[in-house]
Amino acid sequence: MLDRAKVPGWTKASVVEISGNNRRDKKIIERELKGGNIDLIHFTNQDDAALVPKNNLVPVAISVHNLFDFRPRTLDAGDIPIPLGNRNPSSKYLRFMEDCKMGFNRSDLVICSTKMTQGMASELFPNTTNSMVRIPVDTDFWNYKNNFIDRDFNENFGISDKLLLVSVGDSSKMFRQNFIDSVIESLPSNIKDDIFLMKIGIQKLTKVQILGAYNNAEAMLFPGITIGLQNPTLEAMAVGCKVIASSLPTHDEILPKASLLEPSDIECWKDEIIKLHDDWSKSGKVTMFRDEELISTSKKYNFDAQGIKLAHAYNSIIR
Known part of the structure; x- marks a missing residue:
């Protein structure tokens, strides 16, 4: 933040690069x-x-x-x-x-x-x-009005006619990717066939591709935990992308209550995705408008x- 002159009354005098010695x-x-x-x-x-x-x-x-x-x-x-x-x-x-x-x-x-x-x-x-x-969170970068990337942000994924959902994290237990797989598997086949789940962290994406994913996703699914480092849910919020997260640390410190679900209730998560699919189908399979309230909330951070x-x-x- 000092690099960006964002700390009122303070400037950086010098930097010591720690060598380990x-x-x-x-x-x-x-x-x-x-x-x-x-x-x-x-x-x-x-x-x-x-x-x-x-x-x-x-x-x-x-x-x-x-x-x-x-x-x-x-x-x-x-x-x-x-x-x-x-x-x-x-x-x-x-x-x-x-x-x-x-x-x-x-x-x-x-x-x-x-x-x-x-x-x-x-x-x-x-x-x-x-x-x-x-x-x-860099709200200037993530704001879709500043950096909108259309649905063809990566043609290799073949998502043009799919309902796009994103999850974030690797195979570590803290990200609970297996739970997301169980939720998707529990969906009716006609809905499951319409969904493309992009796993950011398992699929290697550039920052611009991640921005494109948030720009075009109906929601981010985050059943895991965050413990203090970069918070992907904040980045998604800054884009105006709907976030569905578990009521585990530290989501409850930042996210609106409406975004939080019971961590292990598959039916609850499934119902949320079915509702997303219904809204997406009724809109003519067009990505929903970005949520200005989420964007406003992200600016607090x-x-x-x-x-x-x-x-x-x-x-x-x-x-």
Whole structure:
């Protein structure tokens, strides 16, 4: 966000590229601090927390997307358990985690990308202030009015006469692709034959092709979880694409209630797709209008909005 001048009152003084050599990296950070004109250090990668100086000359902030390695857990997704965090770390990794934990405790601010992560930060680092700043979505790029891509965005898929649905994620349990397959398989054959399901993440697509998919899809199906990194549902919302997601973390922090379904209720998901198919058929098999309300909601999480939040977070720790 600093690159885009989206953090009011703040500019980037310098950037330290972390090499992985802690001794060398610490010396570079010390040298930058002694050079002056620095009011705050922001570690944008939580794995660099061990580099937080022991005698902070200026306030230190650390960005965090999830903390499950510090406190592993299993999330009940209804049909399957989803393990989160490293349950069998090596002794080397345990030492690394301990060094990071001490760095978090030396810092002045933990910047969390979700409420769930913020709650864990409060428990793990009770003496360090925390704040929530979402990973922003580029609403200018994803807005269909700025970058509309027609239905022929990739002729190889052969979707011209199909109802297009998209899902996102690889074969990891957290994305629950098998559940989507079960839902599609449960549909009446006449509806199933009309549907093309594009699996973004399993099918390798460029960013422009993904934009084309969201532009032309009747809905995104997302039964899995998001834990703090890039949020595909926000990108789809910014396009105005309908989102159907599970009521699992962290969708309930962002999505409208109407977008959330029970994680393992196949009938409920099937009914939603049948309704989509009915509406698509009645419209003459034309992609539905983009949802302006979803587009408006996505703007709460764009660079401007999150830049203001980041500025407030920075200002809160200035000495």
